[in-house]
Amino acid sequence: MNFKLTEWNYVKHMRTMFLVSTAIVVLGIGLLFFRGLNLGIDFASGTRVEVLTEERVSQEEFTQAFNDAGIDQEISSVQYADEGRLAYVTFVGQLGQEEVASVKTAFTEQFGNDPNISTVSAQVGRDLAKNALYAVAVASIGIILYITVRFQFSYAVATVVAMLHDAFFMIVAFSLFGIEVNLYFIAAILTIIGYSVNDTIVTFDRVRENITSYEKERKIRSMDVYESIINKSIQETIVRSVNTVITVLVTAIALYAFGAESIRSFSLALIIGLFMGMYSSIFIASYLWLLIKRTTINKKKDTPVTEA
């Protein structure tokens, strides 16, 4: 590294980063529209059977095994993990209580392990998705209120837009790579929402402090001053931002690499979200705040303000 994090000019690159982000958001909307999300059975409906086997079992063999258990539904996919010893078999229909029982009995006999079976009806899936949206909305409002009380409305708007940006990026990433979206994904998004705000707050806290100490001497009349304050504040908090991301990232990577299969996509979502949280609090939230300040400064005095 031949530049120092604490001496870099962040404001200079904000506009570019902001345009890049906007472009990705537009592309992301298109991606979601055409490609959609790989919804797990939690959100769609259907059945997933997780089987631990001695060796890889082919789809035909699974079809046969299900037929033997008296289930004649068509398997929609079989995915493997753990060198083929762990198989996820999904199909569109639901299994009733007796069918679950017969699959469990038959599979335990045939493969030597009791399978995990989840089955979800469409109604429950819809409710879950609805709840998730409510959760994000309620959390956003709560955070806006809190920041407005503790800081100012301008900080609140910038923080929440940056936070929604992060959540959206996680969704786009999952769509792009076709990773299954399940119940844990919602938990990951909400964690990142909390984290992203946390990150932005630390920077804004310094911005507020620097503005107060500047205004002790004279009033801020130009955007240049705001820009240099933002730059200074980021430089002062960047080491903390990076180090905190590293510590949380290290734990999330450990969970991803060594943790149980079922929280792997959760950990991946966190890893993506953590990067986005740091990036957006530096570039997106700060830039938005500057934009808001510009409109208020322009309103206050009629003289035009020089462009950055």
Place this chain on the structure above:
Amino acid sequence: MYKKGNIAIFAIIMIATILLAVFSTPWVVKNTNLGLDLKGGFEVLYEVQPLEDGDVIDESAMNATVRAINNRINVLGVSEPDVRIEENNRIRVQLAGVSNQNEAREVISSTAQLTFRDVNDNVLLDGKDLAPRGAAIGYDPNSGEPVVELTLQSAEKFGEVTAEIAQLPEPENRLVIWLDYEEGDTYEEEIQKENSKIVSDARVTSQILSDKAIIKGGDITAESAKQLADILNAGALPVKLDEIYSTSVSAQFGQDALEETVFAASIGIIAVFIFMLFFYRLPGLVSIITLVLYINLIMLFFNGINAVLTLPGIAALVLGVGMAVDANIITAERIKDELRSGKSVLSAFRAGNRRSLSTIIDANLTTLISAAVLFYFGQSSVKGFAIMLMISIAMTFISNVFISRYLMHLLVSSRLFDKRKGWFGVKESEIREL
């Protein structure tokens, strides 16, 4: 030259923390309630349907259903079942550590509506006429086959019913005992079926002045007779339960998930320790001590409120470590700033503490808001995650803000480090002269 007492107190706290960790861990391991994703079990979401047209599913019907389900779970002998009502007409049942999941699901959802009817399907007696614990396994004195013996509350009432039937001409003089009669079922049809809901259709030729009746049949085994008797004693379900969501985790999967994730958690936490020590030196050491304390306190508290540890809960604990250490990082960075500006160790420590506190509070409270929202809207294992996140945030203030600051205060005010700014992660070359 320096205050040895402070260093001694610091050392005592450090050793006490290590001892706490060593001695509390076996207790925590033994007493933590594991969720069904960690020890196997199942979760079923039932939608409650009326048994007969016109039945209303109201609050009292829902409560009665939950009571009946709880009674049945007692039959199974499962510890810590979780049965709760959701959205007015749904009931979520979570059972962890069930050895026979198939049996358990059947026991919970079979309605077990017992009715005594005549051949024209008119109800004469029902499950409410059964004496408390009125069902028991017995053996047919003639064939020796297992049967279920029913004891009724009132021999008189049974006498009246049997007298009525005895008056009817052949072949209508039968007392038909049904299990789970549904509207539309008729005696003529059902009696022809192989797996009939009719468990007895004894001919009655004279009044029976007794309070005993018997259920027998070809497919009743000692085991199923016992199960049926238990279900009848637990009380009938006043409603029909439809499974709309279910998930089951086998004990083996749960065990593997637990081991893998605990291993992953340990790696992650140790990596954080190494990073902190390397980057922040003395404040790093303090953060490690407080993190060990933090993890212990969380687990003890978690046990204290009898919360259930789920897989996402472990993930939250691990993430919490990363976030808790943020409080140390914010403070340590502030102290570094102050040292670089040329302040003495003691005044840099004071200024750093003061200036970082509001940042830490704002940053954690916003996370708390989203954790609370997650708790309110989340279901089952996600709720476990949210609880852990909230406890983590609360503990962060205790261990990584207050205790951490106290420990730093001990070290700084011992004056041992007055000339050793490098121990705070600051290079001599970075320090500006005042």
